[in-house]
Amino acid sequence: QVQLVESGGGLVQAGGSLRLSCAASGRTLSRYAVGWFRQAPGKEREFVASISWSGSSTSYADSVKDRFSISRNNANNTVYLQMNSLKPEDTAVYSCAVRFLGAAVTGTYDYDYWGQGTQVTVSS
Numbered sequence: 001q002v003q004l005v006e007s008g009g010g011l012v013q014a015g016g017s018l019r020l021s022c023a024a025s026g027r028t029l030s031r032y033a034v035g036w037f038r039q040a041p042g043k044e045r046e047f048v049a050s051i052s053w054s055g056s057s058t059s060y061a062d063s064v065k066d067r068f069s070i071s072r073n074n075a076n077n078t079v080y081l082q083m084n085s086l087k088p089e090d091t092a093v094y095s096c097a098v099r100f101l102g103a104a105v106t107g108t109y110d111y112d113y114w115g116q117g118t119q120v121t122v123s124s
Contacts, residue, residue: 002027002113004096009118012086020081020118022096030074033102035111036081038092038120048094049081050104059104064090086122093117 008020022034035050049070050059058070069082079096095118097111105111 002032002098004098004113004115006094006096006115006118009094009120011121011123014086014088014122014124016086016122017082017084018086018120020083020094020096020120022079022081022115024077024098028074029072029077029079029098032098032100033104033111034070034072034079035097035099035105036070036094037097037108038090038094039117040092043092045095045108047106047108050106051079052104053099053101057104059106061106083120086120088122088124090120091122092120094120 003025005023031053033053036048037045038048039045047061051070055072067085072079095115097114099111
């Protein structure tokens with residue numbers, strides 16, 4: 001069992017930035033691929049970004065490419081999602097998920113463990 005905790009969400013104006021963190025308790029993240037997903041009210045959960053367990057590859061949704069960046073710091077057992085140039089349509093609950101020795105996959109069903117999520121609200 002891997003327990004994940006997201007942090008860093010909040011309220012920001014359009015054009016602003018936030019950095020989300022995904023940390024694991026009781027288990028090292030260094031051998032897990034990590035994906036970020038988001039779900040807005042009344043909408044399906046959607047893929048945002050992912051990073052392979054080795055850190056050598058990443059994937060991004062077209063809607064966030066060139067604005068968001070995913071990275072990992074194995075020394076402090078955390079994966080980050082840097083979000084720049086935020087738009088109101090980025091408003092959602094953001095959750096991280098992990099897959100053991102995974103690639104930078106994009107499907108919801110590709111991941112085994114999920115965090116509870118952190119709210120991101122972008123005002124216009």
